[in-house]
Amino acid sequence: MAVTHQGPKGTRDFYPDTMAVRRHIEGAWRQASVDCGFDEVEGPTYEHLSLYTAKSGPGIVNELFSFRRAGGDDDYALRPEFTPTLARMVAAKAGSLPMPVKWFAIPVHFRAERQQRGRLREFVQWNVDLMGVEGAAADAEVIGCAVLAMERLGLKPTDVRVRLSHRGAVGAALAAAGVSTEKAGEAFELLDRRDKLEAAEFEKRAAALGLTADARKRFETIAASKLPVSADAAALGACLGVGETALAGAVELADRLRAMDLAPWCEWDFGIVRGLAYYTGTVFEVHESSGGERAVAGGGRYDGLVELFGGPKMPAIGFGMGDVVLGLVLGDRGLLPKDALALLPRPDAYLLSDGSEAAERELPRVLMAMRRAGLHARSNWKATRNIGKLLGDAGKARARFAVILGAEMAEGAVTVKDLDGGSQVKVPLADVVRHIAEAPRNAGT
Amino acid sequence: MAVTHQGPKGTRDFYPDTMAVRRHIEGAWRQASVDCGFDEVEGPTYEHLSLYTAKSGPGIVNELFSFRRAGGDDDYALRPEFTPTLARMVAAKAGSLPMPVKWFAIPVHFRAERQQRGRLREFVQWNVDLMGVEGAAADAEVIGCAVLAMERLGLKPTDVRVRLSHRGAVGAALAAAGVSTEKAGEAFELLDRRDKLEAAEFEKRAAALGLTADARKRFETIAASKLPVSADAAALGACLGVGETALAGAVELADRLRAMDLAPWCEWDFGIVRGLAYYTGTVFEVHESSGGERAVAGGGRYDGLVELFGGPKMPAIGFGMGDVVLGLVLGDRGLLPKDALALLPRPDAYLLSDGSEAAERELPRVLMAMRRAGLHARSNWKATRNIGKLLGDAGKARARFAVILGAEMAEGAVTVKDLDGGSQVKVPLADVVRHIAEAPRNAGT
Numbered sequence: 001m002a003v004t005h006q007g008p009k010g011t012r013d014f015y016p017d018t019m020a021v022r023r024h025i026e027g028a029w030r031q032a033s034v035d036c037g038f039d040e041v042e043g044p045t046y047e048h049l050s051l052y053t054a055k056s057g058p059g060i061v062n063e064l065f066s067f068r069r070a071g072g073d074d075d076y077a078l079r080p081e082f083t084p085t086l087a088r089m090v091a092a093k094a095g096s097l098p099m100p101v102k103w104f105a106i107p108v109h110f111r112a113e114r115q116q117r118g119r120l121r122e123f124v125q126w127n128v129d130l131m132g133v134e135g136a137a138a139d140a141e142v143i144g145c146a147v148l149a150m151e152r153l154g155l156k157p158t159d160v161r162v163r164l165s166h167r168g169a170v171g172a173a174l175a176a177a178g179v180s181t182e183k184a185g186e187a188f189e190l191l192d193r194r195d196k197l198e199a200a201e202f203e204k205r206a207a208a209l210g211l212t213a214d215a216r217k218r219f220e221t222i223a224a225s226k227l228p229v230s231a232d233a234a235a236l237g238a239c240l241g242v243g244e245t246a247l248a249g250a251v252e253l254a255d256r257l258r259a260m261d262l263a264p265w266c267e268w269d270f271g272i273v274r275g276l277a278y279y280t281g282t283v284f285e286v287h288e289s290s291g292g293e294r295a296v297a298g299g300g301r302y303d304g305l306v307e308l309f310g311g312p313k314m315p316a317i318g319f320g321m322g323d324v325v326l327g328l329v330l331g332d333r334g335l336l337p338k339d340a341l342a343l344l345p346r347p348d349a350y351l352l353s354d355g356s357e358a359a360e361r362e363l364p365r366v367l368m369a370m371r372r373a374g375l376h377a378r379s380n381w382k383a384t385r386n387i388g389k390l391l392g393d394a395g396k397a398r399a400r401f402a403v404i405l406g407a408e409m410a411e412g413a414v415t416v417k418d419l420d421g422g423s424q425v426k427v428p429l430a431d432v433v434r435h436i437a438e439a440p441r442n443a444g445t
Numbered sequence: 446m447a448v449t450h451q452g453p454k455g456t457r458d459f460y461p462d463t464m465a466v467r468r469h470i471e472g473a474w475r476q477a478s479v480d481c482g483f484d485e486v487e488g489p490t491y492e493h494l495s496l497y498t499a500k501s502g503p504g505i506v507n508e509l510f511s512f513r514r515a516g517g518d519d520d521y522a523l524r525p526e527f528t529p530t531l532a533r534m535v536a537a538k539a540g541s542l543p544m545p546v547k548w549f550a551i552p553v554h555f556r557a558e559r560q561q562r563g564r565l566r567e568f569v570q571w572n573v574d575l576m577g578v579e580g581a582a583a584d585a586e587v588i589g590c591a592v593l594a595m596e597r598l599g600l601k602p603t604d605v606r607v608r609l610s611h612r613g614a615v616g617a618a619l620a621a622a623g624v625s626t627e628k629a630g631e632a633f634e635l636l637d638r639r640d641k642l643e644a645a646e647f648e649k650r651a652a653a654l655g656l657t658a659d660a661r662k663r664f665e666t667i668a669a670s671k672l673p674v675s676a677d678a679a680a681l682g683a684c685l686g687v688g689e690t691a692l693a694g695a696v697e698l699a700d701r702l703r704a705m706d707l708a709p710w711c712e713w714d715f716g717i718v719r720g721l722a723y724y725t726g727t728v729f730e731v732h733e734s735s736g737g738e739r740a741v742a743g744g745g746r747y748d749g750l751v752e753l754f755g756g757p758k759m760p761a762i763g764f765g766m767g768d769v770v771l772g773l774v775l776g777d778r779g780l781l782p783k784d785a786l787a788l789l790p791r792p793d794a795y796l797l798s799d800g801s802e803a804a805e806r807e808l809p810r811v812l813m814a815m816r817r818a819g820l821h822a823r824s825n826w827k828a829t830r831n832i833g834k835l836l837g838d839a840g841k842a843r844a845r846f847a848v849i850l851g852a853e854m855a856e857g858a859v860t861v862k863d864l865d866g867g868s869q870v871k872v873p874l875a876d877v878v879r880h881i882a883e884a885p886r887n888a889g890t
Binding site: 004005006007008011012013014015016019020022023032034035036037039040041042043044045046047048050051054065066067068069072074076078084085088089091092093099100103108110112122132133137138140144148151256259260261262309310341344345347361364365367368369371372374375376377378381397 | 449456464477489510517548582593596
């Protein structure tokens with residue numbers, strides 16, 4: 001009967017320590033979202049398979065966990081991303097939703113791929129979207145929300161970089177380099193995949209795009225261009241080989257990012273494309289600054305997508321940030337405590353009984369009364385009634401106070417020991433809940 | 446291209462209002478768990494199919510969403526419950542886990558069944574488990590945790606009842622009624638299904654168990670027995686037709702529940718069986734008091750389960766509480782606000798600009814600075830610069846303060862309007878973040 005079972009490949013078991021890290025990250029995401037005025041939403045964990053093929057074509061099926069219910073006739077898939085669900089939800093209620101739509105979600109997602117560093121089959125992803133508003137203010141609002149969460153997790157502009165590009169500006173640059181309008185899509189794809197292609201293959205594809213040797217060099221210059229967001233339009237224009245008209249969107253975004261004091265986090269990187277064909281303006285990725293990890297986050301403007309899912313024409317900008325790479329970066333930068341349990345709330349009180357009849361009788365009542373008063377209260381589960389040993393357990397549990405139900409019970413009192421300061425006082429049993437509830441909390445708790 | 450998509454049957458789209466209710470419920474669950482000293486855990490959303498058939502036999506497959514990855518050879522299933530994952534996780538680390546194991550989880554679960562009132566294909570379930578401790582103190586600890594969450598959601602003992610039974614006591618009662626040891630399992634099953642069977646079918650099965658007409662009457666008496674937890678051993682014994690030895694576990698539990706002031710919520714109901722064969726002692730269900738809904742929660746002691754999953758012999762008690770029936774009960778009892786958005790945190794500040802150059806320039810900076818200071822700050826996305834209209838929007842957003850960047854910008858100041866009290870003051874621009882951060886919060890926020 002008794003066989004050992006293992007979890008599926010590429011999934012995780014979250015024990016209390018790893019769960020504490022997950023909640024720490026999710027907490028920063030959620031609070032940053034709320035503080036920036038986004039409302040939380042959620043959708044089903046699986047959707048009709050057709051929702052994904054509608055956006056990405058049948059080719060996506062191999063990357064999905066798709067399934068059919070035994071005896072049913074509908075094909076489903078575990079969600080690989082949140083955007084199709086979001087677009088479906090907005091389309092269904094577009095007439096009645098207050099505008100703009102500012103939503104965030106923290107769902108789990110699934111991709112049927114080989115497990116690698118920074119990539120799992122099941123992962124948590126923070127999604128932030130602002131719909132119904134065009135322009136740089138909206139773009140900067142979602143980028144600011146991403147930065148706010150990273151700041152609160154302890155990251156600095158030297159740790160991670162927000163790499164920005166703009167499809168409009170880059171499209172104009174590609175045109176100026178000789179790419180025809182009908183080849184623009186292929187040119188973006190080549191820009192996106194240039195690091196993964198052999199030099200000869202790159203040359204072959206560039207030639208197929210109709211690029212001359214000179215234009216190919218120009219193409220590579222664009223891909224390698226990095227500029228601070230403080231760069232003015234002239235500098236951007238010189239770098240991309242385009243005039244100021246094509247740069248209006250990029251310049252407006254840079255102005256807004258500077259106004260919000262986000263410039264130290266951001267830089268132009270015109271090699272950033274974001275493979276997905278539906279992006280229309282600003283695109284960005286967040287990377288660990290040395291570039292050694294996969295992207296921490298990615299997003300951009302997708303003004304046509306809600307319409308594709310049956311909704312009205314609606315401008316939109318959003319991003320996704322996964323927990324896996326972010327967790328690696330936080331760990332590498334020393335931003336997670338060695339003992340992750342230190343991220344969890346400390347018990348306010350740890351109740352100990354010396355085993356006397358009165359103590360054993362009163363302990364369960366006091367324990368529940370403390371919890372009813374909003375306190376985090378624990379007690380001992382061991383058979384021992386050795387107060388010294390039990391105090392050691394209270395310390396290991398990181399409790400603020402030990403409440404000892406001992407000899408003083410004869411006079412209707414208990415001993416309350418401050419486990420940080422070491423002092424102890426006698427408190428009437430009837431007052432002990434209030435005593436703990438009103439004790440000032442240390443800064444560290 | 447543009448077709449309208451719908452979510453899968455029996456799943457939910459959580460818009461901001463329904464998500465606020467979900468977070469309200471999950472928040473009460475999580476805080477009650479933490480205050481009772483449980484640590485949060487999570488597992489994969491899907492498991493190997495064999496994990497579920499190991500516990501429940503191949504019959505369970507029809508109730509599962511099972512699937513195989515295209516091109517893969519492993520069978521998986523979306524988790525229908527958390528206990529197998531929990532048992533697998535405990536078994537894998539049993540040697541190194543600090544004892545007792547006190548864990549909670551708030552996962553989503555999936556059942557491939559027809560959607561009905563109180564029953565969906567995807568639902569959220571709070572799981573609380575205490576492993577490594579035998580006896581009534583552990584049983585009462587998890588029951589107390591369930592009650593604590595319900596109290597905090599506003600429920601009272603008149604709204605919901607914790608219906609308790611004890612397999613040991615009922616087993617002895619069945620034996621006393623003439624059920625042989627080897628028929629005990631079938632007798633529990635008959636007890637569990639008695640309300641779903643026709644009278645004739647019940648009679649037939651009872652006879653097959655070897656019950657005389659007299660014993661069948663006894664059987665029905667047991668099933669219909671309800672007693673307050675204040676009942677003494679003599680009253681319990683008279684009701685079940687057994688002596689005090691068989692009642693030791695039940696009496697100990699009742700004593701502990703009274704000691705923790707949980708008795709007003711609880712009652713003995715010896716018709717409660719919990720179908721699952723693996724329960725070994727205390728079993729309980731939480732029901733809406735009129736009995737009109739499905740169970741809000743159910744659980745019990747399952748001392749043999751961890752061993753079944755390859756772990757050591759380990760006593761355990763736990764329960765699951767779903768969000769669907771609980772949400773219906775809270776709604777019916779008027780314990781959810783009419784506008785669920787009122788459950789969400791209020792914005793601290795709503796920033797308005799009169800459209801002047803200085804106001805438009807400073808607004809993004811102040812907005813981001815407030816958020817960096819931990820404030821929930823919003824601003825206007827409409828084109829209008831009519832301060833009266835914008836103040837209306839600030840009020841609709843339930844903001845505590847409106848911050849008006851208007852004519853006073855010329856002297857480096859803004860107007861801060863208290864949207865609850867109505868008073869307004871002029872504040873230097875450089876001080877406005879601190880001004881809002883230090884403003885006392887009303888009790889209602």
